[in-house]
Amino acid sequence: MNKLVMNFLVTEGYVEVAEKFRMESGTQPDIDLATITDRMAVKKAVQCGNVEDAIEKVNDLNPEILDTNPQIFFHLQQQRLIELIRNGKVEEALEFAQEELAPRGEENQSFLEELERTVSLLAFEDVSNCPVGELLDMSQRLKTASEVNAAILTSQSHEKDPKLPSLLKMLIWAQNQLDEKAAYPRINDLLNATLEDPAV
């Protein structure tokens, strides 16, 4: 159980908590906590909209990641454009779109649609209320941040998803299957995880 918790903390990047947990429970993390710090710095940079900084940090960590993952690189560049638009830097945004994003679209046709959506932000006066307004949401930053996080984990040969959520899903599914076949002690409250005897 402790290993599962540690795995969750490490994958999601809660360094300090993981460190504390290690001290208290004696559970060893399966990757070096120092690398988590680097990875978290990248994630945080994206979440704060400091995309350039994030790119530099990823490249310091492992230059192969962005060189071999065109999709992630495109999404980071896209995020840069979104941040420029958000800050009202229209001219800089246009220049950036032309110089940096357009070539990505040329190199890879599948990016063209998303590129067009993003550039269309520039056409609207009231960006927060336009059809592609969701690009300006925090959720977009989080999506990109999570993508980069996963790529870094994979490059470190670590699984990108923590085991705990999958296990919970499996528990719920298994119980649903069993419900049709037998009466058995069931976990109804996931927070407490107490086994409740079946009604007589």
Add this chain to the structure above:
Amino acid sequence: MPSATVNNHRPRELLSLLASADPEIKVRALREVKNQIIGNRTKKLSFLKIGAVPAVSGILADSVDNVIDSNCNNDNINNILVQSAAALGSFACGFDAGVHAVVDAGAFPNLFRLLGSSNEKVVDAGARALRMIYQSKLAPKYDFLQQKNMEFLISLLNSNNENVNGLGASIITHSCETSLEQKALFDAGILRKLNGLLEGGSLSQRDASLESLATIFKNNPEIISKFSGPEIGRPLSSVIDLAKDRYPRTRLLACMCLIVIRNTSPLFLQDIGIKTKLIHILLELLDDSGQVGDEAPFAFSSLIAQKEDLQELALEANAIDKLLHHLQKGSLHPRRYEGILLALADMCSKMESCRSKFLSLQVLNLVTDALTDDSADVRTAACICLKSVTRSIKNLSAGYFMDEVIVIPLVRLFLDPSTSVQVAALGAVSNIVVDFTTRKSIFVQCGGMKQLVQLAKSMESAVRSNALWALKNFVFLSDNRLKESVFSELTACLLASLICDPEPSVQEQALALVRNLIDGCINSIEFAFAEDGLILAAIGRQLQSASKAEIGIQGMYALCNVASGNEFHKEAVMHQLFPLMDDKNQSFMMKFLQSNDSQLRAATVWAILNLTCPLSPGASGRLEKLRNAGIFSQMKNMVNDPCVDVKLRVRTVLGQSMAFGNN
């Protein structure tokens, strides 16, 4: 706020900053170059053009001597090494022009020297850069046969650093080519090490190991049986397990390794269970939206190509439906598009059941659409797919393929800038024009026939021979009017010169074309006599010096067809068979009758049969000549020829000769 100043330098500015004497400025400039080019092919090209690679390479060369000095903990030096190696690695990443520049600039040996550093980051940077270079065909060849090099490779595989042993595996994967090298690697115990990485390694180590193993196994049954033997545990089962791994790339690489083993060594992996498993795993990998899904159809092709039992199993697993389903998605990556089309081509290459299934889904338009794709590889693949599908005689006879939607785009491809597209289009057309309903007008109307004649004059021999093949099929069993139009477009002169073409494959097709032209009614024989018997003479000449059996076969059948005519025709053939007045000279006929090739023997006997047909007035004279040349004694030895066709014709000829009294 991000430091907006960092990424604002133009390439030329950075180049001059690189030349700065101040190490801090140098490092910052290197880092910025690296950050500008990573992921950005366009920038790589611009930096390349202004000579950035030699500049960075020079910086590496200047600093690399400090690597060996283990007391050197100078951060600046290490930073310079890391950043310059990373930049060079990025130039080489997926970019052949970059690899070329890096190797040309002499950086290669220096990158290797970085592996000896005590600083982990320096080692990582060097190993990564080298791995990028080894992904490319332009990487320098690694000489495994030198003891020193093998020891170095072993040290790489023994390293604790993942990037370093990944480099070792990468070198094997991309540089090992000959069976001698494979053996050397085996003898040095490399397989054991790779197996260790397979079982106990991380994700990237397992993947790298799978690729290397496949490279060492390829076409080497001896090594495979040693690997699968009892001494090394049960490594084959570890590979089989990895085919069910959670990671798609691992599954794909494991399948590819198993397929190499299957194709190389008939002793292994032959049971139906593993065959079915491989098919299912590969079909499921098609669903992957990334590079794994792009490569999966190629692996599928390598599994089923030329193997009817596997095509049968794949058919049952609904492979054709699944492949077509993916084709329907549209906006496919060119590599994936090509792969799926080739996989369909392989599925339909031999079995009518597969072709029927394909055609029953009524989605031929998915393939014809690909004929106009931007990528030459996709266009070629589409043609190859059509060639397979049009082997369906049932549908050919029904005239199903002689349709504008199919024929017109194919004929347009005759003018394609790429030779491989032209050849592939010719292949597909060759099948389509065998239209038994003789509704060939569409093909003529869109200028297809004239195009074929033009292509028969191409500089590329593959194009010439395939164009002739298509013409040969086109005139097969067709009416005289059509033959006349082909012949007048082609001209006797051109046809005669093609019969004597420098390329044997062209000679063969030209002779086969003549055979089909002459076949049919007696008027068709006149083609051979056009322009003073130019063609007949060419046939005779070519048969004298036939370099392979196929040429002899087509030539003899052509003569055989001429000999089915009247006296004049038969005598003309005799003149070709015995050009010199001196009968004692051994005719090529003797050589053909004694050939190992049963088809050649049969063709020759058929010709003799026509020449000695008793109904003709001059038959006895010809018989005499043949007898004097020893032909008849030879044929008496062939009354029990192993080939039934030959045996029966020989007996007919000998029976015919009885009609003339002497035996």
